[in-house]
Amino acid sequence: MTRGLDDALAQLQPVFKQNGITLDTEALRPASFIDTALDNVRNSLAIGAALIVIVLYLALRNWRTAAISFAAIPLSLLTAAMVLDRFGLSLNTLTLGGLAIALGEVVDDAVIDVENIHRRLRENRALEEPRPALAVIFRAAMEVRRAVIFATAAVVIVFLPILQLGGVAGRLFAPLALAYIFSILASLAVALTLTPALAAVLLARAPLPPEDPPLVARAKRIYAGPLATVDRHPRTVIAAVIVLVVAGLGSAPFLRTRFLPRFHENDLIVHYLAAPGTSVATMLEIGRRAMGIMRHLPEVAHVIEHLGRAHLSNGSAPINKAEIDIGLSAKGAANSVVAEQHILAAIEGAPGVRWWANTFLTERIAETISAVTAPVVVTIYGQHIAALNQDAQAVAAALRQVPGTAAVQIEAPPGTPLLSIRLRRAAIARFGFTAADVLSAIETSYASRTVGQVYRAARSYPIVVVLPPALRSDPAALASIPLASPSGMVVLLGKLARIRERSGQSLILHLDAQRVQIVTANITGSAARFVARARHRLAGITLAAGDYLEIGGTAAASGAARLDLLLRAALAFAAILGLLAIALREARNVLLVTANLPFALIGGIAAVWISGIPVSLGAAVGFVTVFGITLRNALMLLSHYRQLVLAEGRPWSRETAHLGAMHRLTPILMTASVTALGLLPLAIRADLPGQEIEGPMAIVILGGLFSSTVLTLLVLPALSLRYGRFKRRADESAGERSNATASSSSRS
Numbered sequence: 199m200t201r202g203l204d205d206a207l208a209q210l211q212p213v214f215k216q217n218g219i220t221l222d223t224e225a226l227r228p229a230s231f232i233d234t235a236l237d238n239v240r241n242s243l244a245i246g247a248a249l250i251v252i253v254l255y256l257a258l259r260n261w262r263t264a265a266i267s268f269a270a271i272p273l274s275l276l277t278a279a280m281v282l283d284r285f286g287l288s289l290n291t292l293t294l295g296g297l298a299i300a301l302g303e304v305v306d307d308a309v310i311d312v313e314n315i316h317r318r319l320r321e322n323r324a325l326e327e328p329r330p331a332l333a334v335i336f337r338a339a340m341e342v343r344r345a346v347i348f349a350t351a352a353v354v355i356v357f358l359p360i361l362q363l364g365g366v367a368g369r370l371f372a373p374l375a376l377a378y379i380f381s382i383l384a385s386l387a388v389a390l391t392l393t394p395a396l397a398a399v400l401l402a403r404a405p406l407p408p409e410d411p412p413l414v415a416r417a418k419r420i421y422a423g424p425l426a427t428v429d430r431h432p433r434t435v436i437a438a439v440i441v442l443v444v445a446g447l448g449s450a451p452f453l454r455t456r457f458l459p460r461f462h463e464n465d466l467i468v469h470y471l472a473a474p475g476t477s478v479a480t481m482l483e484i485g486r487r488a489m490g491i492m493r494h495l496p497e498v499a500h501v502i503e504h505l506g507r508a509h510l511s512n513g514s515a516p517i518n519k520a521e522i523d524i525g526l527s528a529k530g531a532a533n534s535v536v537a538e539q540h541i542l543a544a545i546e547g548a549p550g551v552r553w554w555a556n557t558f559l560t561e562r563i564a565e566t567i568s569a570v571t572a573p574v575v576v577t578i579y580g581q582h583i584a585a586l587n588q589d590a591q592a593v594a595a596a597l598r599q600v601p602g603t604a605a606v607q608i609e610a611p612p613g614t615p616l617l618s619i620r621l622r623r624a625a626i627a628r629f630g631f632t633a634a635d636v637l638s639a640i641e642t643s644y645a646s647r648t649v650g651q652v653y654r655a656a657r658s659y660p661i662v663v664v665l666p667p668a669l670r671s672d673p674a675a676l677a678s679i680p681l682a683s684p685s686g687m688v689v690l691l692g693k694l695a696r697i698r699e700r701s702g703q704s705l706i707l708h709l710d711a712q713r714v715q716i717v718t719a720n721i722t723g724s725a726a727r728f729v730a731r732a733r734h735r736l737a738g739i740t741l742a743a744g745d746y747l748e749i750g751g752t753a754a755a756s757g758a759a760r761l762d763l764l765l766r767a768a769l770a771f772a773a774i775l776g777l778l779a780i781a782l783r784e785a786r787n788v789l790l791v792t793a794n795l796p797f798a799l800i801g802g803i804a805a806v807w808i809s810g811i812p813v814s815l816g817a818a819v820g821f822v823t824v825f826g827i828t829l830r831n832a833l834m835l836l837s838h839y840r841q842l843v844l845a846e847g848r849p850w851s852r853e854t855a856h857l858g859a860m861h862r863l864t865p866i867l868m869t870a871s872v873t874a875l876g877l878l879p880l881a882i883r884a885d886l887p888g889q890e891i892e893g894p895m896a897i898v899i900l901g902g903l904f905s906s907t908v909l910t911l912l913v914l915p916a917l918s919l920r921y922g923r924f925k926r927r928a929d930e931s932a933g934e935r936s937n938a939t940a941s942s943s944s945r946s
Contacts, residue, residue, distance in 0.1 A: 199229075200227065200228075200229035201229070204223055207221060207223060222500055222502070224499070224500055224525055225500035225501075225502050225523060225525045226465050226500075226502065226523040226525065226558065227464075227465070227525070228463075228465065228558055228559070230464050230465075231461075231463045231464050231465065231558075231559070231887055232291075234464070234887045235291045235887045235889075236290070236291060236294070238883070238886045238887060238889055239291050239294040239295060239298065239889060239892070240294065241879070242298055242879035242880050242883070242889065242892075243294060243297060243298045243301065245879040246298060246301050246875060246876035246877065246878065246879050246880075247271060247301060247876070249875035249876070249878065249879075250268070250271065250301065250305060250872045250875055250876055251264070251268055252875075253868070253871050253872055253875055254267050254268055254305070254309075254868070254872065256413055257411065257413050257414060257864070257867075257868050257871070259411035259412065259413070260316075260406075260411070262400040262401055262404055263312050263313075263316055263401070265396075265400070266308065266312045266393060266396045266397055266400060266401075267305055267308045267309050267312050268305065269308070269388070269392065269393075269396065270304055270305050270307065270308035270385050270388045270389065270392075270393070271301065271304055271305055273384065273388050273392065274300075274304040274381050274382075274384040274385040274388055275297050275300075275301075275304065275381060275384075277380070277381075277384035277387075278297060278300075278377055278380035278381040278384050279297075281380045281384075282373075282376065282377060282380060285376070287373050287376065287377075290373070291891075291892075292370060292371070292373045292374045292377075292891070293373045293374065293376070293377040294377075295374050295377075295880075295889075295891060295892035295895075296373065296374035296375065296376065296377025296378040296381070297377050297378075297381055298876065298877070298880060298892060299374075299378055299823060299876075299877065299880075299892065299895060299896070299899070300377070300378045300381035300382055300385075301872075301873075301876035301877075303353070303381075303382055303385070303827070303830075303869070303873060304381050304382060304384070304385035305385070305872050306385070306830070306865075306869045306872070306873070307346050307350065307382075307385050307386055307388070307389030307393075308385065308388060308389050308393045309865055309868050309869060309872070310342050310345075310346060310389070310834065310865045310869075311338075311339055311342060311346070311389045311393045311394065311397075312393055312397055312401075313864055313865050313868070314338045314339075314341060314342050314865075315334075315335050315338040315339060315394070315397045315401065316397075316401065316406065317338075317861070318334050318335075318337065318338035318341075319331065319334055319335070319338070319401060319402075319406055320406050320407075322334045323406065331398075331401075331402035331403065332398055332402060335394055335397050335398050335401070335402065336394070339390075339393075339394040339397075341841055341845070342834075342837075343390065344781070344837065345781070345833060345834050345837035345838070346386065346389060346390075346834075347386065347390075348777060348778075348780070348781040348833060348837075349829070349830040349833045349834060350382055350383070350385075350386045350830075351777060352774050352777055352778070352826065352829050352830065352833065353382055353826035353827075353829070353830055354379055354382065354383065355770050355773050355774050355777065356767075356770060356774070356822055356823075356825055356826040356829065357375050357378060357379050357822065357823075357826065358766075358770055359763055359766030359767045359769070359770050359822070360372070360374075360375040360763070360819055360822065361375050361376065361379075362766050363762060363763060363766075370815075370891070371815065371816075371819060374819070374891075374892075375819075378823075410864075414863075414864050417863065417864075417867060418860055418863060421859075421860070421863055421911065422856075422860075424912055425856060425859060425911075425912060425915065428912045428913065428915075428916050429852065429856075429915075429916055429919070432916040432917075432920065435912070435913060435916065436913065436916070436917070439797070439909060439913055442800050443796045443797070443799065443800060446799050446800045446803040446804065447796075447799065447803075449803060449807070450799075450803055453803070453806055453807070453812070453813045454727075454812035454813065455725050455726040455727070455812055455813045455814070459811070459812070459814045459816060459890040459891060459893075459894055460534070460535060460557065460560065460890065461557050461559045461560055461887070461890050462531070462533075462534050462557075462885060462886065462887045462890060463526075463531075463534065463557040463558055463559055463887065464525060464526050464531045464887075465523065465524065465525055465526070465557065465558040466523075466524040466526060466530075466534065466537070466538060466541070466555055466556075466557060466558075467521055467522070467523055467524070467555065467556055467557070467558060467561055468488075468521065468522045468524060468541065468542070468545070468553065468554075468555045469519065469520070469521045469522075469553070469554050469555065469556075470484060470485070470488070470519075470520055470521075470522075470551050470552065470553050471518060471519050471551065471552045471607060472484065472518045472519075472548075472550060472551050473518060473550050473613075474516070474518055474611050474612075474613045474614040474615070474704070475518065475613070475614050475615040476517065476518040477517070477671075478505065478506055478517055481505055481517065481518065481520050482505060484520075484548055484551060485503045485505060485520055485522060487545075487548070488522060488545040489501045489503060489522060491544050491545050492522070492524065492541060492544070492545065495530075495540065495541060495544060496527065496529050496530070497526055497527055497529055497530030497537035497540060497541060498524055498525070498526065498527060498530060498541065499525045499526060499527040499530070500523075500524065500525030501522060501523070501524055501525075502522070502523045503520060503521070503522045503523075504520060504521050504522075504523065505517075505520040506520075516611075516614070516704055516705060517704075518614075524541065531887070533885070534557065538555050541555070542554075542555060552605050552607070553605075554604060554605045554720045572607075572718035572719060572720055572751055573719070573720065573721055573725055573751050574597075574718065574719040574720075574721060574725075574728065574729065574732065574749065574751045575716060575717075575718050575719075575749070575750045575751035576593050576597070576716070576717040576718075576719075576732075576736070576747055576748070576749055576750075577709065577714050577715075577716050577747060577748045577750060578590055578593065578714060578715045578716070578717070578741070578745060578746075578747045579709070579710075579712050579713075579714050579745060579746055579747070579748075580712070580713060580714075580715075580741075580742060580744060580745035580746075581712070581713055581744065582713075582742070583703060583706065583713065585742035585743075585745060586713060586714070586715040586742075586745065587612045587703070587715060588742065589715065589739075589741045589742055589745050589747070590608045590715040590716075590717050591608070592739050592741075593717045593736060593739060593747065594606045594607075594608055594717050596732075596735040596736055596738075596739055597717065597719045597732060597735070597736075599735060600719075600728060600731045600732050600735055601728075601731065602721050602722050602727070602728045602731075603719055603720075603721060603722075603728075604719075604720040604721055604722050605719070605720045606717065606718070606719045607717070607718050607719075608715065608716070608717055609705075609707065609715070609716040609717070609718060610703060610704075610705040610706060610707050610715060610716070611703075612701070612702070612703050613701050614701070614702060614703060614704040615699060615700075615701060615702075616699070616700055616701070616702035616703075616704065617673050617676070617697065617698075617699060618696075618697070618698050618699070618700045618702070619640060619676075619695050619696070619697050620695060620696045621633055621636055621637075621694065621695050622693075622694055622695060622696060625693055625694050626694050629683050629687060629689050629693070629694065630683045630684050630685055630687070631681065631683055631689070631694060635681065636681065636691070636694050636695060639679060639681050639691065640676070640691070640695075642663055642664065643664065643665045643670070643676065643679055644664070644665065644670060645664075646662050646663065646664035647662065647663050647664070648660045648661065648662050649661050649662070649663050665679075673697070673699055676691060676692075676697055677690060677691055677692030677697050678690055678691070678692065679691040681694065718751070719732075729749060732749065733749065736749070763815075763818060763819075763822075767822065774829065775788060775792070778791055778792075778833065781833065781837065782833075782836055782837070782840065783840075784922075784923045784924070786921055786922060786923045787836050787840075787918075787922055787923060787924075789921075790832070790836065790914065790917055790918055790921060790922055791829065791832045791833055791836060793917065794828060794829075794832040794906070794909070794910060794913075794914055795825055795828055795829065795832075797828060797905055797906045797909040797910065797913070798821070798824040798825055798827075798828040798902035798903075798905060798906040799821070799902070799905075800902075800905040800909075801824075801900075801901035801902045801903065801904045801905030801906065802820065802821050802824055802898045802899075802901045802902035802905075803901075804901050804905070805897050805898055805900060805901025805902070806897070806898060806901070808901075809884075809897050811884070811893075811894050811897060813894075814891070814894055816890075816891040816892070816893075816894045816895045817894040817895060817897070817898050819895055820894060820895035820896070820897070820898030820899050820902070821898055821902065823895065823898075823899050824898065824899050824902030824903060824906065827869075827873065827899070827902075827903060827906065828902070828906040828910065830869075831866050831869065831870075831906065831907065831910045832910055832914060834862060834865065834866070835858065835859070835862045835866070835910065835914060835915075835918075836914075836918065836922070838858045838861055838862050839854070839855070839858045839918060839922065839924055840924050842854055842857065842858050842861075843924040844924065850922070850924050852919060855915050855918060855919045856915070858915075859911065859915045863911065866907060866910065866911060867907070867911075870903055870904075870907040873899070873903060874900055874903055874904075877896040877899055877900055878896075878900070880892045880893050880895075880896035881893060881896035881897045881900050884896065884897060
């Protein structure tokens with residue numbers, strides 16, 4: 199749409215030039231941010247995919263297995279894109295972010311499948327009487343199929359709460375969650391169908407070295423030492439992990455929070471508010487001074503001011519409030535936070551004028567949530583304007599005492615100078631006028647009235663009657679307006695109405711059929727902490743009888759969204775427990791998987807502390823993603839233990855636990871590596887436009903991925919050895935016997 203507008207304005211440029219109109223097409227252009235954001239996310243996606251190709255080849259050192267594994271990426275992402283298009287979703291920064299976050303996991307199923315096929319083919323070729331390669335491939339694929347299906351289903355369930363978020367949070371994160379879910383479902387379909395087929399074509403008769411690739415062999419040698427150490431000192435290690443988990447959870451309440459991260463846009467909106475009753479001329483002078491300073495700042499490229507209200511405007515800002523739209527230069531856009539601070543520091547100084555700034559997208563989201571552009575909005579409901587104003591003054595005073603307050607404002611402040619006109623009914627009747635005649639004269643004097651048209655050539659010009667500006671700015675001049683009665687007598691307006699100046703209110707707000715007064719606060723620091731402190735302060739305020747207040751805005755929406763996500767995640771967790779019970783068949787093993795989930799918190803919280811980012815809703819979704827990855831790895835390990843004991847008849851012992859951990863080392867490390875490398879471009883450049891949501895998610899996932907991978911490989915085997923239970927049930931024994939009978943019959 200912006201490109202279409204640019205083309206249309208370009209065609210009108212000669213007309214603008216002829217009439218002395220200067221047009222700046224680059225000022226306040228959100229499309230520029232969108233173009234930059236899409237390019238950045240696409241680049242991160244491409245870089246992540248390239249890094250995954252490199253690590254696949256280095257880990258496997260076999261172009262065939264690497265090609266089979268990598269094939270899952272384009273097929274899964276293209277399938278997800280087609281499904282998104284079918285649902286009417288475009289490839290925007292959020293859906294592309296979902297694909298980027300899923301980048302590592304879409305190859306996970308294929309890696310698990312092809313790694314197991316590769317290992318079974320090597321073992322088969324070492325036998326004296328090797329079985330047919332296709333039969334080995336089929337059996338190897340079936341060995342991991344159950345675990346892969348259950349693990350993918352568990353990850354999908356983990357993401358379902360994000361789809362159910364309401365409001366702005368739901369509109370933002372639902373496309374990301376859908377892209378992620380469609381991607382991993384597509385990767386599951388590829389792993390179940392195409393991966394075994396490609397393995398049959400490329401690996402069945404290919405030369406397979408009997409030893410592990412050098413990188414994998416070295417990783418196993420390194421892994422054996424810490425695994426044995428943990429096995430010798432399990433209580434010490436488990437106690438240390440518990441301390442880390444408690445410390446991580448204990449530090450979580452002290453993390454900075456906000457609803458959404460700050461968007462690194464090219465456009466900045468600076469607001470300034472003067473005392474009620476400040477004239478347009480004074481506001482223009484303040485704006486001109488500020489714009490003159492801004493034009494000399496290296497962070498600023500374009501400056502435009504908006505002041506007052508147009509006829510039939512959709513806004514209701516008072517005259518004493520104005521805004522300046524700033525287009526940032528390349529230097530300013532590189533770090534919009536620093537640019538905003540520098541700009542505000544340069545222009546502040548006018549007495550009685552308050553300044554604050556937001557990015558364009560942040561303002562639009564705030565307006566969508568609470569109809570005002572502030573992170574904290576206190577709405578006071580009541581019936582009487584005087585009582586509401588008194589309550590608003592008390593609320594504003596309380597908010598100014600809360601640490602972290604940047605600016606507090608009453609949206610409809612009292613004390614605005616007004617011109618009061620009260621009709622003298624008796625005088626109007628005595629001179630032969632009607633109330634409508636007098637009110638029409640007042641409207642014509644100030645709002646103007648079109649009384650005719652003048653035609654020149656092919657154009658028409660309206661004839662408008664209105665008081666001259668000098669008289670409109672003089673309240674006493676209104677009393678001297680002459681009115682002609684039907685009898686021809688001329689009477690001054692001052693004889694027909696009582697005209698005086700008084701202090702009043704230029705704006706009366708309503709919400710849900712009630713009168714309201716709104717107090718807004720811009721804040722610095724943690725939004726959740728500010729809201730908690732504000733609630734404590736406001737609880738001590740005594741409101742007028744019948745009045746009550748509500749706290750809203752993006753800060754309150756952030757807490758509500760996180761609580762909603764937490765409650766829905768609890769329901770999803772209950773569903774996952776049922777799924778794990780079906781997959782693992784033992785309550786102890788289910789508890790082992792769930793006990794592994796807090797491991798992800800350690801690294802995720804540590805990553806937030808180290809990076810210094812606030813915990814936005816995007817970071818919270820990152821924790822959900824880490825839970826899914828941790829759940830997947832733990833389920834794959836315990837499922838393999840079950841396979842070794844039940845299918846291969848091994849006793850559950852230390853040797854079996856170590857063997858299973860060694861078998862799963864390669865797919866778990868590769869899963870962690872490809873996921874980390876796929877997210878690394880997003881995490882490194884989280885400050886780029888378009889990566890404000892995905893960047894914090896990637897940082898949290900990388901931290902949680904590190905801790906969960908280390909603890910899954912080291913602590914979970916020790917826990918499984920002592921508390922796990924892997925035994926054959928009666929129905930499973932019957933099934934194994936029938937399978938064995940069928941297998942022997944087929945061989946005969």
